[in-house]
Amino acid sequence: MSSANPPTPTGAAALTAAQHRAVAELLRVSPVADELGRRFADAGFALHLVGGSVRDALLDRLGDDLDFCTDARPEDTLRIVQGWADAIWETGRDFGTIGVARRGLRLEITTYRAEAYDGVTRNPVVAYGDNLRDDLARRDFTVNAMAVSVPGREFTDPHGGLADLAARVLRTPGTPESSFGDDPLRMLRAARFAAQLRFAVDPAVRAAMAAMAADLDRITAERIRDEFTKLMRGADPVTGLRLLADTGLADRFLPELSGLKLEIDEHAQHKDVYEHTLTVVANAVRLEAGTGPDFVLRMAALMHDVGKPATKAVAGDGRVSFHHHEVVGARMTRLRMKAMRYPKDVIADVTGLVALHLRFYGYGRGEWTDSAVRRYVTDAGPLLSRLHLLTRSDCTTRNRRKAAALAADYDALEERIARIAAEEDLARVRPDLDGNAIMELLGVPPGPVVGQAWRYLKELRLERGPLTRDEAEEALRAWAAGRDG
Structure with missing residues (x-):
């Protein structure tokens, strides 16, 4: 594999030669890519594995979706893949993309592009490019601006993506201001990659995000929702959330996040709600225990205390209360998620968890009858397993004795639920007469x-x-x- 413009990473962070060979090895064991490359070459066009596919191959996390770019126009691509592809879809044709399925892989083949926003409309204006380097220059981050030709294996990295991958840092190919001006959603994507890949964000990129946060208003709620969902499903959503709050991006579509930063003075005695919330999100991620990212649980963890600012009251002794903040928070969550265009069933599940997250407290005082346990299970319904996790995640006290007592109380509640469930059909509590x-x-x-x-x-x-x-x-x-x- 040769390099059109090899980077020069040095030191312990440098990628090893074995990692350099990872892309070539990927293509060697993936004959589909070579087959496709030869078909394009025979038709007189170039084809390159590109962007996130190259990045993920180097990080040893490549999935079944491969991204390619080419100088062929969509109509040429369709002609080339006809009779070879197991399936073809043209939903992205207006943006120069043809989708192809082959041997269990999903391939997206996109004509070199030069797209930009006019500063007014919310959708990109697409113009086709005519060379690979210009296409790479318009991509969001340097780690996504690398390409490998097929079947020739030529590696192209004009912006030092390998070095940034080694340093685990997000930079833009050109100036951040130019990149975010073309597509403001890239600011949110920076936070998403920070959460997914645990990469640091270059200071210049961070500064541009803060300065240009208002430009996010040009982006549709659906595109913002999709990026935010990916962030929340990332390996480290807390890092992404902090970045959104610190740069002011959250204020453009999720102001409740920054709103959790309640002022705390020497007379008002309550925990830092913002930091508590981020800890609850981190706890929820940890308690998923390998079952995969659960957006509903994580979103409920994020929103469970958003009703506190509106319900805060300070008593004469300085103690702070937030009476009925779960009810207010559920209403706020419903309105916010509706504005973000989430599906009704997802909204219902998240708001249900927010509304129920305080129900457990008081159980340890021995006040719950079997009837109360039945109501707890019935009201939670199919959300019960998530409610268990959310309630446990909400225990963030540093007092080890208190934390142990809460955990023991919830263990006892789960055991009691299991006992009653063994005697009754708690999953479907219905009247004894229809x-x-x-x-x-x-x-x-x-x-x-x-x-x-x-x-x-x-x-x-x-x-x-x-x-x-x-x-x-x-x-x-x-x-x-x-x-x-």
């Missing part, structure tokens, strides 16, 4: 009375546990008699 049985027993047609009776029986089921048929019918008759009287 609607038809209620109508038959009371001699009433379908209508409001049936719904009222059903709700009464469900409350009775939660309070007393399963009833026999005779017990349920007796209770229903007594309810109807009291109602008639």
